[in-house]
């Protein structure tokens with residue numbers, strides 16, 4: 001197991017490139033299974049979650065070839081003959097549950113492990129299952145697996161209203177509906193950029209969709225889809241994370257440039273809150289330039305579905321608030337108990353208190369380096385951000401969480417002036433007793 005060692009208080013300077021989006025690439029990979037042939041995806045990040053999902057696709061019979069140098073991936077789905085997603089992989093990454101819709105759409109049957117809990121809460125998949133049932137699938141639960149069958153080999157199609165709106169369920173239902181015999185409708189569909197990109201890819205593959213990017217998504221089933229070449233979008237959460245990094249660790253008056261980005265995907269609420277902190281951001285077509293202010297203002301945020309403030313950026317926002325002059329709150333309405341990073345940030349000297357689904361942060365206290373432990377993907381990057389502004393040395397442990405979703409993070413930060421190093425670490429080694 002590795003850890004990151006960060007010498008704090010080094011200024012962030014120059015530029016940071018944004019990698020391809022993890023959450024947008026995963027549904028594109030699932031969609032490739034619907035086409036008999038070779039799909040090529042471009043701008044695919046090299047990440048643990050992407051590798052895990054590539055393996056899930058291979059179990060079903062697909063041949064998946066990543067080309068990490070060019071960030072391409074080819075998926076040959078000519079032979080999908082084992083419609084199953086095993087527990088060993090689904091438990092590692094919940095998005096593997098996309099196999100339910102993809103395999104049903106391609107093979108008319110699927111056996112997919114239920115994902116179980118997650119580090120910060122139950123995260124149910126009831127909407128995925130009920131939505132797919134509404135399309136005509138027969139569903140049984142067997143030994144922790146969802147076993148789904150399309151009577152007669154193809155789903156009929158149908159309507160389903162998502163309550164609450166769900167990114168994953170919208171994608172899963174659309175995957176199953178694209179090759180149904182009839183039409184389907186998803187009401188209160190998610191309109192996150194990842195969903196919109198995925199729908200555009202499906203359309204390019206020959207699917208018939210109406211209402212892309214609106215709350216009512218209609219899908220007229222077609223017999224089969226064709227393979228395509230598709231460019232994955234930049235990671236909006238990585239962009240937001242880097243904007244926060246530049247605001248807290250940049251040199252006031254000196255812009256930091258974030259490149260290969262798609263600023264439109266961040267949503268209005270994040271940009272608005274960011275500007276109210278006093279940080280200056282200049283938004284270009286594929287870049288953002290952030291200039292840190294002399295003093296950060298405390299700005300309270302509440303997460304919401306797109307274009308609301310992304311829940312995937314709330315942990316990082318807490319670190320920004322810890323640097324601000326005054327108190328403010330972070331409220332998560334999407335995942336009400338996603339706060340495992342708070343006790344770790346407090347070990348560094350932050351003053352943050354959780355009450356219900358809100359964290360109150362009293363800013364302006366000096367952070368001091370310590371050993372801290374990652375508990376999930378976004379929590380881990382918030383600890384890296386905190387280490388960058390803390391006095392002295394911070395050790396961030398269990399960074400396998402970070403490696404799920406941030407590509408070469410330490411290399412990118414080191415190129416921009418941060419003193420950060422990945423070192424091997426034996427978490428189970430016992431401290432030596434003091435010699436008498």
Ligand code: UD1
Nearest residue numbers: 023095123124125126127128164166167168169311312334
């Ligand atoms: C996706 C993202 C994740 C992000 C989240 C919210 C991926 C791989 N993951 O997760 O990073 O934090 O969107 O933007 O893209 N819900 C149910 N029943 C269901 C499904 C969801 O009640 O069957 C609830 C959830 O508990 C949550 C809300 O719906 O409160 C939204 O979750 P959802 O949009 O489904 O998140 P994911 O797709 O799992």
